[in-house]
Amino acid sequence: MSDFVDQVTLHVKAGDGGHGCASVHREKFKPLGGPDGGNGGRGGDVILEVATDTATLLDYHRRPHRKAGNGAPGQGSLRSGADGGDLVLSVPDGTVVRTGGGELADLVGEGTRFVLAQGGRGGLGNAALATAKRKAPGFALKGEPGETFDIVLEMKTVADVGLIGFPSAGKSSLIAAVSAARPKIADYPFTTLVPNLGVVEAGATQFVVADVPGLIPGASHGKGLGHQFLRHIERCSILVHVLDCATLEPGRDPVSDFDVLEGELAAYSATHEVDLASRPRIVVLNKIDVPEARELADLVRPIFAERGLPLYEISAATHEGLRALTFAMAEAVASDRASHPTPEPTRLVLRPRQLGSVDFEVVKLGENRFRVRGDKPRRWIRQTDFSNEEAVGFLADRLARLGVEKALLEAGAIDGAEVLIGDEEDSVVFDWDPSTPAGMGPVGGPRGTDSRLG
Structure with a gap:
């Protein structure tokens, strides 16, 4: 497990x-x-x-x-x-x-x-x-x-920076290179199945980076466990696209990978009412230690520059370009923290019950059949020991003082009415007799008995 x-x-x-x-x-x-x-x-x-x-x-x-x-x-x-x-x-x-x-x-x-x-x-x-x-x-x-x-x-993972990208883009290698985290790293897709967190320190700024499992087209609709993975970036203030410049899969390149990932983020934001579009982005071109990858990075650099996106070329394997990237992430995190108030622990708000609210209601269920709903009657039923006549009489007095007897008369109840009190699954049923006095307090008799119930 x-x-x-x-x-x-x-x-x-x-x-x-x-x-x-x-x-x-x-x-x-x-x-x-x-x-x-x-x-x-x-x-x-x-x-x-x-x-x-x-x-x-x-x-x-x-x-x-x-x-x-x-x-x-x-x-x-x-x-x-x-x-x-x-x-x-x-x-x-x-x-x-x-x-x-x-x-x-x-x-x-x-x-x-x-x-x-x-x-x-x-x-x-x-x-x-x-x-x-x-x-x-x-x-x-x-x-x-x-x-x-x-x-x-x-x-939902609480992190400052979220690393997102296709499977095997090098996200786990990147977090292992910039922090003390030691995620599992292997040359096959979905090596990472759970988020990995790493603490990174750059200058005076310390921040948490989350390595989110790889995303694929359709992730926003749950494909490839996309829902489980995407929710971990909801709390990340900075999103870092880790793009694989050395992939051999046909039809893939850093620009198309970026567009697919952005499309999945937009779709997830729309269906889950999360604002991901306004969060700062950083584009990382990984694996430039491969000659063909470095050439591809030179080709796509102007495209990302036209879009106004900060771009960093790195190799998680050789650590090339990592220092500049970590300081860029630290600067973005510090800027975001400065623009938002310091988060405080959740405050629990207690809302007292409104004064003057109705304590109960009588609902007609059928011919001479009624249900009494309300917090007080339900609690009183649970508190009553029905094996003790005096306790049952005490319950009748409480209900009468609350106004249940009068409400039943107004609802059209007659002698022999079936009255249910309590939750639907465990109601207590009474045969209502309006001629039996209630609400007047205790009556004479031995302890534990009530002459009205004899």
């Missing part, structure tokens, strides 16, 4: 909240000790964090299922459960987080964090549920489940 993976599907599950505890204080000579059940702990979050020492998504390819810690249940004597541990997943700089609905986050900058899945809230113990009317509740609330997501992590 390759040691480089730049796209994975990750299945994450945040921790579930711990259940609250229903307990009554028992102590000698204190017959009415009162409720002392503690709250459950919060479930752990799943957090993505940019770490510069992480260069690939390979670990998530091998283990795509990740889960944060659950909150501990509450205990008697007012002891709350411990919070579940957060799960922090390190990702490379430049990782894009996507779902079926689009892009969630673009993580750039060391230490940038993104809360991917939030842990469930812990359930309240009966001590927290006690009121003047319900002095000793015989129930507690259950912890809420943590969020679950299936997301795609896509890594």
Whole structure:
């Protein structure tokens, strides 16, 4: 298996909240000790964090299922459960987080964090549920489940200079000659299948160069893994065309190779809404240590000069012309950095829920059949222990105070209506009885019971 993976599907599950505890204080000579059940702990979050020492998504390819810690249940004597541990997943700089609905986050900058899945809230113990009317509740609330997501992590190489060209144009030889990178070099196409990064220092400027795998005609439409290769140049501020002056393939020459590559970049920009046309270009004629290649370079030099493109003739094998090229790339990088503000780590914007928004809605599904949608009813359903009558009665009171009973009447519900509350896949079904009083608080009876449900 390759040691480089730049796209994975990750299945994450945040921790579930711990259940609250229903307990009554028992102590000698204190017959009415009162409720002392503690709250459950919060479930752990799943957090993505940019770490510069992480260069690939390979670990998530091998283990795509990740889960944060659950909150501990509450205990008697007012002891709350411990919070579940957060799960922090390190990702490379430049990782894009996507779902079926689009892009969630673009993580750039060391230490940038993104809360991917939030842990469930812990359930309240009966001590927290006690009121003047319900002095000793015989129930507690259950912890809420943590969020679950299936997301795609896509890594886009973060580099200053991107080397682009046909297969076997000498890009890997060039990055090996100007930096300490040691990519695989061989005399056959697509030797490089993953981007190689190298750090280059020229004068006072230090910059990162990316050796992008070779491109072929049709790369912008995915031919030859073109989509996987082209996305790694989206963040490069300078594009360097490495053109092979010694190729023996019929119909190829540096000018036609340049035009084909530019056409692929333009097509990719149009389909992926990326502006590559405005980025500075540098043209490099490689392999001029071959006599025929040097002659060809002399022929095409005026053509590129007419187009106003900076041109450098080099030999990655003999290192001829590399010093001038590295200083030219450094100058272009320094100029680009000066024209843009220093990039800062991604700022996560929290947008509170708008005040006055509707807490729920009642939707008619058919003849005397209704669904109650909304965040509050859905959460309350998850918190309720349906094996405890008093807990079910507490739920009915909460829904009535929220206005669900009134909304059902206005929607045309009559006695015996089938009411579904919760998500479509795990709804709880009630037979609605408007004659049963709700919303008035606790009624008399032993702990854990409710006379309305008898």
